[in-house]
Amino acid sequence: MRTPLCEKLGIERPVFGFTPSEHVAAAISRAGGLGVLGCVRFNDPDELEATLAWMDENTDGKPYGVDVVMPAKVPTEGGQTDLESMIPPEHRAFVDRTLDDLGVPPLDTSDEHAAGVLGWLHSVARAQVDVALKHRPALIANALGSPPADIIGEAHEHGVPVAALAGAVSHALHHVDSGVDIVIAQGYEAGGHTGEIASMVLVPEIVDAVQAAAGDRVSVLAAGGIGSGRQIAAALALGASGVWMGSYWLTAAEYKLGSASGEGPSTIQRALLSATSSDTVRSRIYSGKPARLLKTKWTEAWAAPGAPDPLPMPLQNILVSEAHQRISAADDPDVVAMPAGQIVGRMNEIRPVAESMEQLVGDYEQAVARLASL
């Protein structure tokens, strides 16, 4: 499954693995794909610096990428306090009442309050890019909208291509105009922020529109619903130059984030392992923009009659930031707040990344051979 994009980036196969875990990202890169480290959880540039130094040491010299979050339209600054004051008290009361009802205890200390939301601010994302460019990223991806022109310029000066997610042709064309090098066509079935057009329709639409607008200068990856070699074959048949997989790696053996109980699958992994493809919901409760989440008692509380409408980004992020920490600390598989795509129905065991990658490649080859034989 080598596409021209593999040559450009120096990777063996066009399997891009987005993950907040440096251990998973490094394993994906070592297995011949491109591990892309999600940076939104790094509020402290020094922590990201140390993590990328670790990535440099643990990827056998193979390429890796980083992913930052720079929403197109949010107050870039203004301070936490100003934003806090814009949150209606009824929303705060609903969150507190819901957490109580679900048996989620308060945090032990308050010093972690508001952590997790800073990564969504432009100033923090810019600092992350600055830190990343001191290392050797093969890709900088932006999860929301086109990155600002100066960020793209800075990345290009360092010879680093830039990727951005698109849920519609109009987004993809905006990315092309902005100078983005790789458009990630992310379908409805994807985890996290998604649009309404499913991958089967969206991917070839964006492939055609990008080809018409930019020729071979810009590549298109398929994201959303991919977790098997057959699905990779389908994505490439649709015209994509590779696949972008996120949810799939959450059940990697190397994924240790959010684990509260030592060895064995973490609480979140146990919730993912038992979910079917019907157990997700697309909702604005996670960030203010529609995002697909694992269906749990937390998402159901927001869907119940009488629940308030989620606030716009970034107010909703701020509203639920402490709640997410409380939920994480409570360590209850029935009450998690976790982005996950419909592919969760296929995530039924904890396996090392290398083993998963081997199976993806084998199944892909079988699917292509079957097609060729028809």
Added chain:
Amino acid sequence: MRTPLCEKLGIERPVFGFTPSEHVAAAISRAGGLGVLGCVRFNDPDELEATLAWMDENTDGKPYGVDVVMPAKVPTEGGQTDLESMIPPEHRAFVDRTLDDLGVPPLDTSDEHAAGVLGWLHSVARAQVDVALKHRPALIANALGSPPADIIGEAHEHGVPVAALAGAVSHALHHVDSGVDIVIAQGYEAGGHTGEIASMVLVPEIVDAVQAAAGDRVSVLAAGGIGSGRQIAAALALGASGVWMGSYWLTAAEYKLGSASGEGPSTIQRALLSATSSDTVRSRIYSGKPARLLKTKWTEAWAAPGAPDPLPMPLQNILVSEAHQRISAADDPDVVAMPAGQIVGRMNEIRPVAESMEQLVGDYEQAVARLASL
């Protein structure tokens, strides 16, 4: 693109074309696919009889299928009057007010009232099956749920395989248990009645579940989002034995239903030609069950604040039956009530079926060759 299913049904390629138009269905069969005539619009068995006699004469001896609608759980009888009395007056008032607001005139005569809904009743669907079995259908499909056991038995006695649509693995397994021969895995992006799981995830899930439950006895078709050779290649890569396409054929040159202005594209076709993949909505307003429709002023009225919740099937069918006739007669491309999938964004010209089929095949072969070359 020959799969074993082609041998079973005596068709050249596993392209199943669902359409309410006998002219389109016959053209699909003549072009080497399997044209499947939607029967729900035939309230009068004699009219269906005459249409199938026409099909027999106009398909060059090639196979064709029929599609009936037998919802799993509705009052099979009870009479129009009993059902009418269960519709709240507020719902009727909303429909009347909305049609007035949208400038849709009343019908000239009332003798057509309630036509269009009878086809949804079991007694009518059974009569359709009886009529069909006097001809030579190669397939009987049911658009909603598993067909009743006696219908499957009757079809099998005539040597006719039975197909049913599934939006989730549980539906597919129920079909297998019921004796269905072909499961149509219909993804979220499809027009008409759809579930929430998109094709990229749903198709391989159902392929695997059906294979485990029934081996090669039952075949799986992919439906939802398919309107190009690349998408057919993707569907077969996902493990499907063929594709089921519906919306795609609405812009066939042979499609003449709903045309009010003689030559040229009909009003509905003009609405379809100008729509993008973002211009559909999944709603219960068409029948009481979630169905994807073209987004128009009619669907927007039902989504506006203050609009009532749609009624359950079959009450919603009855509620909107006359409205659909009024809308059809009004002939306004901004106010149509039409099932259509997200693939509508690719339906940008009126072409004869044979020409479309030729392009599907050519593009499919290119996609497979590209995959094989990677």
